[in-house]
Amino acid sequence: MNLEDTIYKRQSIRKYEKSPLGPEILNELRNFISNAKVLNPDIDWSYDIVGPKNFRMLQRFKPPHALLLFSETKQNYLQNIGFIFQQVDLYLQSRGIGSCWIGAGNPKNYDNPNPEQKFIILMVFGKPQGEIYRERSQFERKIVCEISDERDSKLIPAQLAPSAANSQTWYFTHNDDGSYNLYRNKPKFRLNKKMDAWNQIDMGIALAHMYVANQETFKFSLDKPHEELKDKVFEGSFTI
Ligand SMILES: Cc1cc2nc3c(=O)[nH]c(=O)nc-3n(C[C@H](O)[C@H](O)[C@H](O)COP(=O)(O)O)c2cc1C
Incomplete structure (x- = not known):
């Protein structure tokens, strides 16, 4: 595969x-x-x-x-x-x-x-003991509308990405030029003091899925001008 x-x-x-x-x-x-x-x-x-x-x-x-x-x-x-x-x-x-x-x-x-x-x-x-793969219906994930300002099937690879404690703290917005901004939801409360670091690792994990699904076109930028969103941290923007 x-x-x-x-x-x-x-x-x-x-x-x-x-x-x-x-x-x-x-x-x-x-x-x-x-x-x-x-x-x-x-x-x-x-x-x-x-x-x-x-x-x-x-x-x-x-x-x-x-x-x-x-x-x-x-x-x-x-x-x-x-x-x-x-x-x-x-x-x-x-x-x-x-x-x-x-x-x-x-x-x-x-x-x-x-x-x-x-x-x-x-x-x-x-080597896994038992079946390694699962079916699409077995993924426990937020729906795309919950992790984005628009319903957009191009974001499904990021939607399915793994994250610490399955927290899925990513949020995507669409820019007029066709690029995307990635934000990280600030935690309402912290279960584990390492969660902040793990959630930053998660952002890279979601970006990796967007890259793998768009290998020829994916480009990332850390410092493009962007809108600040309440309770969210800007994590960069990308085109696919
Ligand atoms: C940064 C990070 C840390 C994780 N830490 C643990 C861990 O300590 N123990 C564990 O069993 N799973 C850990 N996981 C796996 C997640 O629980 C798992 O990815 C998430 O529940 C989604 O399930 P899936 O990977 O089967 O799609 C971690 C995942 C990430 C991305």
Whole structure:
């Protein structure tokens, strides 16, 4: 399956086979990551692929691998990590490999190799136990009218994107020149003090789905003049 078709089938996988993936598959993954599109080329980031001894997570399930994600903390670095690694989530799932973003997790017995970059989040992956894909009717998502100022089927890839606790805090508006603005809803209350950061990662994840569905035309800009909206944070604009 290609990455675009995977948008309509993927789901977070929380049951894994114990056995690790082979070195060839991990090398292909490294190769995919080095060719993934970045949102902001001015930000240095890095990753490592580790086994169960080098990460811990709040939940009980036991994935055989994790990607530890690191970045410089400048400009839209959280968006940038979400954008790059949502392409990786789609890549893994397109190959029948299960994956799940894990906010509630950390490296363990692991020395950060580059103090210029901070640990941001992890993504676990491995052979899924059971069915990897789901049907479109099984996505629990807001309707497009709730996440946009207009009913617009071009936004369906973003509508289906994963987000922390399925919070879907994105909001899209349409500009007269055909471009879109992306806003993040400010939380009414905060369940978890990390939620603000996770929701910024979510913005990059939604943008990644818009990119994958419009690979030839997608262009992103962080600082176009825009309208301020009440209780929302401007996150950039894009054309598709
Ligand atoms: C930034 C981020 C953090 C997440 N953290 C966790 C987590 O700690 N544990 C977990 O089981 N799922 C986590 N998820 C997965 C979401 O719960 C999941 O994407 C969302 O409920 C939508 O479901 P879906 O991915 O199956 O479409 C996270 C997702 C994102 C984007």
